[in-house]
Amino acid sequence: MPMARIPDAFIDDLLARTDVVELIGSRIPIKRQGREYSARCPFHDERSPSFTVSPTKQFYHCFGCGAHGTAIAFLMNYDRLEFMDAVEELAKRVGMEIPKDTRSRNESGESKDLYAALDAAAQFFQKQLAQNSTAQNYLDKRGVDAENRARFSIGYAPAGFNALKDALGTDDRRMKLLEKVGLFSKNDTGRIYDKFRDRVMFPIHDRRGRVIAFGGRVLEKEDGPKYLNSPETPLFHKGRELYGLWQVRQANSKIARLIVVEGYMDVVALFQYGVTQAVATLGTATTPDHAELLFRNAADVYFCFDGDRAGRGAAWKAVESILPRMKDGRQAYFLFLPDGEDPDSIVRQEGADGFDLRLQQATPLSQFFFDELSKDIALNNMEGKARLAERAKPMLAKIPDGAFADLMLQRLGEMTGLQARANLSQQPILTKAPRRNSAPPPKLSLVRAAITFLLQQPSLALNIEPPHLFAILRQPGIPLLCELIALIRERPDINTGLIIESFAEREEQASLQKLAAQEFSGEPEHWQAEFNDALQQLDKQTRMQRIEELNAKTGRNFDENNELRELLMARIR
Numbered sequence: 001m002p003m004a005r006i007p008d009a010f011i012d013d014l015l016a017r018t019d020v021v022e023l024i025g026s027r028i029p030i031k032r033q034g035r036e037y038s039a040r041c042p043f044h045d046e047r048s049p050s051f052t053v054s055p056t057k058q059f060y061h062c063f064g065c066g067a068h069g070t071a072i073a074f075l076m077n078y079d080r081l082e083f084m085d086a087v088e089e090l091a092k093r094v095g096m097e098i099p100k101d102t103r104s105r106n107e108s109g110e111s112k113d114l115y116a117a118l119d120a121a122a123q124f125f126q127k128q129l130a131q132n133s134t135a136q137n138y139l140d141k142r143g144v145d146a147e148n149r150a151r152f153s154i155g156y157a158p159a160g161f162n163a164l165k166d167a168l169g170t171d172d173r174r175m176k177l178l179e180k181v182g183l184f185s186k187n188d189t190g191r192i193y194d195k196f197r198d199r200v201m202f203p204i205h206d207r208r209g210r211v212i213a214f215g216g217r218v219l220e221k222e223d224g225p226k227y228l229n230s231p232e233t234p235l236f237h238k239g240r241e242l243y244g245l246w247q248v249r250q251a252n253s254k255i256a257r258l259i260v261v262e263g264y265m266d267v268v269a270l271f272q273y274g275v276t277q278a279v280a281t282l283g284t285a286t287t288p289d290h291a292e293l294l295f296r297n298a299a300d301v302y303f304c305f306d307g308d309r310a311g312r313g314a315a316w317k318a319v320e321s322i323l324p325r326m327k328d329g330r331q332a333y334f335l336f337l338p339d340g341e342d343p344d345s346i347v348r349q350e351g352a353d354g355f356d357l358r359l360q361q362a363t364p365l366s367q368f369f370f371d372e373l374s375k376d377i378a379l380n381n382m383e384g385k386a387r388l389a390e391r392a393k394p395m396l397a398k399i400p401d402g403a404f405a406d407l408m409l410q411r412l413g414e415m416t417g418l419q420a421r422a423n424l425s426q427q428p429i430l431t432k433a434p435r436r437n438s439a440p441p442p443k444l445s446l447v448r449a450a451i452t453f454l455l456q457q458p459s460l461a462l463n464i465e466p467p468h469l470f471a472i473l474r475q476p477g478i479p480l481l482c483e484l485i486a487l488i489r490e491r492p493d494i495n496t497g498l499i500i501e502s503f504a505e506r507e508e509q510a511s512l513q514k515l516a517a518q519e520f521s522g523e524p525e526h527w528q529a530e531f532n533d534a535l536q537q538l539d540k541q542t543r544m545q546r547i548e549e550l551n552a553k554t555g556r557n558f559d560e561n562n563e564l565r566e567l568l569m570a571r572i573r
Helices: 008-017 020-025 071-078 083-094 100-105 109-131 133-141 146-151 163-168 172-180 245-251 264-272 288-297 309-325 343-360 365-374 382-396 403-416 420-424 446-456 458-463 478-490 496-502 508-516 524-552 558-572
Strands: 031-033 036-039 051-054 059-062 155-157 184-186 192-194 199-205 211-218 227-229 257-261 278-280 300-306 331-337
Touching (some): 008 071, 008 083, 020 036, 020 059, 059 496, 071 083, 163 192, 245 288, 257 288, 264 278, 309 365, 309 382, 365 382, 446 508, 478 496
Parallel strands (some): 257 300
Antiparallel strands (some): 184 192
16 A cells, blocks of 8 residues: 555545545445444445444444455445545545645556546647537537536547647657557558547546546548547556546535446536436446446446347346345436437437436336346246246346345245245345344453553543553563554544554554454443553563563672562562
């Protein structure tokens, strides 16, 4: 984890301003339970909540799978972000800006150059659009105003084979960069030329708003494929990216739904009419990575396709990708448009309200699933019912355990006459997870107990003054305990999450995370006394250690004999 490249003070301030409860609650349903919040873990499948979020510790922990960490760790694991991306996301939420020099240091030299090449190309295409009346007229006819042209950084790739090459390929190094990001093609003779020609250009942005690829739309129907996308590159993997997601996240502080459409212009048109939750797959069917990305940004996902055979085929591919990710609380719908219509034409005719009404009438995943599987089956006989069951059961087995899985099996039972119990017998038997407090935690050593107290309530360290007698005690964990006390006294406002984050890239972090998840019995107001008692016991052990050292020493001097006498007297007091 590259945290060392970002100033500790910045990370401290960022996590201090971030409410981990609010962050996690914006992505998964959580409920208050005593001093903490609980939820079903988003990182593994479970029936009973074992995932806790602590507002005082600013820390989360799952007692089922062991997932734990701070707000940064949650975004990295839940949103599948790199460290720097997670930091930028949190910074955006709380109105902080990462220093530019820090951002640039976190990018490798080559990747930085590749991003720069793509950005230069995007700017080139935008300048060309401003100079080409044909491309402008096309966007005018499609109703795309200046605001949305700027929002999506729409441009134009000139006709001819060398416009971009001549403008940006000024030397061999630049040529290689532009070729590596997929902006050039090469013929059989080895000639290199512009890949995108006479096309309206749609830059594709990553989750940090950087251009990573392009999509180009022809102006004339007969002029090659309607849409042309960048090839796979070191920065671009089409099965993992969604066009428009960056713009959706910019336009919505909280994304209630996502609408998956087929083309770039569909996304732009929906934005133009105020529907700012549209994204598009990039010339490929919905992949498992797409499905995960969709649900991690919104609980409700609408797939909007043509109503023809191809559209229903695309919808079924989406079903196959989303079923394994249908955790309770997630919903998926399918909207099939009339022949000859697309989201662009529908929203032009009916406006945002009309389009929203169609979404409200969309087919739920459950209905579409059983309709498709049974459309060529006669359910009025046992053979047909058996065929449906055999088709459905392998797919239903992929749904995460929970209410939705149970209801889908129940529906299959209703359609086939098979009892749900018979279907459920194919699933692993699940018993209610034991309460995490049903058995007492293993007894901690004094050192581990003291460290755990500090992780539960860091302010305990503020009431003890150095020097600490136990600092010389030869026991595992003593140096860590002393370091924690010093850290807290140096930063009095530090919380559990910040402590954990300060040990990033150190082997002690894993142990601290586990101890931070421990739950102490009793009331927090009594912890100071228990903490002080633990330190006093460590002091006693330190004195015993010194007594043993002096007893083992031959030829003690006068001062050492006096020290031994005092230590022995103190032991019996």
